[in-house]
Amino acid sequence: MTDVTIPADLWDGDLEASISAWFYEDGDEVAANAVIAEIMVEKTSYELLAPVAGTLRRLVAEEEPIVRGQRVAHID
Amino acid sequence: MEDRLAAWLAAQSDAAIDDLDMAGDTTMLEDALDGRIVSGRMRIWRGPQRLVVSPRLARLPGFAVAAEYSARDGWPVAVRLSGGTTVVHRPGILNVSRVHIAEGGINAEQGYRSLCAGIITALNRIGVAADIGTVAGSHCDGRHNIRWNDRKLAGTSAAIRQRNGRTACIAHANIAVTGDIAEDIAAIEAFERRLGLEPVYDPGAHVTVEAAQRYGIINPP
Numbered sequence: 191m192t193d194v195t196i197p198a199d200l201w202d203g204d205l206e207a208s209i210s211a212w213f214y215e216d217g218d219e220v221a222a223n224a225v226i227a228e229i230m231v232e233k234t235s236y237e238l239l240a241p242v243a244g245t246l247r248r249l250v251a252e253e254e255p256i257v258r259g260q261r262v263a264h265i266d
Numbered sequence: 267m268e269d270r271l272a273a274w275l276a277a278q279s280d281a282a283i284d285d286l287d288m289a290g291d292t293t294m295l296e297d298a299l300d301g302r303i304v305s306g307r308m309r310i311w312r313g314p315q316r317l318v319v320s321p322r323l324a325r326l327p328g329f330a331v332a333a334e335y336s337a338r339d340g341w342p343v344a345v346r347l348s349g350g351t352t353v354v355h356r357p358g359i360l361n362v363s364r365v366h367i368a369e370g371g372i373n374a375e376q377g378y379r380s381l382c383a384g385i386i387t388a389l390n391r392i393g394v395a396a397d398i399g400t401v402a403g404s405h406c407d408g409r410h411n412i413r414w415n416d417r418k419l420a421g422t423s424a425a426i427r428q429r430n431g432r433t434a435c436i437a438h439a440n441i442a443v444t445g446d447i448a449e450d451i452a453a454i455e456a457f458e459r460r461l462g463l464e465p466v467y468d469p470g471a472h473v474t475v476e477a478a479q480r481y482g483i484i485n486p487p
Contacts, residue, residue: 199373200373201373201374201375202373202375210321210322210325211321211322211325228321228322230320230322230349231349231374232349232408232409233320233348233349233350233406233408233410233422233423233424234348234349234374234423234424234425234426234435235320235321235322235347235348235349235424235425235426236425236426237426237427237428239428
């Protein structure tokens with residue numbers, strides 16, 4: 191199992207952030223480096239990439255607040 | 267006025283003025299990720315009259331219908347790469363995009379700061395003293411607005427992408443140089459209401475570069 195975490199240096203301070211969209215459903219197969227989600231921090235969009243290939247297990251809902259370094263999914 | 271500001275921006279930052287419209291930003295970001303351009307590349311461009319929204323707004327359930335009504339009112343809707351809410355493109359609005367590239371990690375702050383610094387320098391050259399900050403009551407508000415006397419001259423947004431260990435940030439500014447901001451806001455509010463949002467924007471929170479410059483001439487420091 192490989193964790194999918196929000197990079198700790200993705201933004202500064204305690205800004206409000208969330209996953210604005212998951213591009214795969216829970217349980218979907220994803221390829222390594224596939225764009226699996228869009229993260230929105232204020233007016234900046236980031237892409238979240240799958241670190242490895244496998245089955246995506248989402249841990250956070252769309253629009254739920256997230257913080258830097260948080261585990262938001264894992265890939266089996 | 268628009269041409270003059272574009273020329274100042276181009277001269278000081280070695281930026282290209284092009285007619286590639288929004289597609290130019292996608293190309294510039296791809297070129298940055300593939301190593302075909304260097305960090306700091308800037309482009310200055312204009313778009314036809316339309317509203318431009320973030321992907322997040324475009325995913326709302328009522329988007330297609332709201333966009334159709336907006337187009338009937340003369341404001342077709344396009345979707346950009348970056349975040350935020352709704353902005354306007356039209357004659358009198360100048361767009362500036364700047365790419366920032368880094369090996370490994372990056373955050374957007376550097377991209378915003380570099381973009382805004384270049385624009386503020388150009389505005390100073392035409393007599394408009396500007397700074398950066400939020401503007402209460404403005405549409406698509408954010409921490410990196412370019413302001414004159416606490417009124418919004420330009421909004422900014424950014425998108426960050428990664429590929430093959432390289433990270434690129436494209437930061438974009440939407441500068442109101444001339445024109446009727448009250449009309450812009452009416453179009454934005456009509457569209458966002460149809461999306462089910464409850465926008466309340468104040469035209470007085472905004473100002474055009476032309477109006478700010480005129481004020482400076484009439485009321486010199």
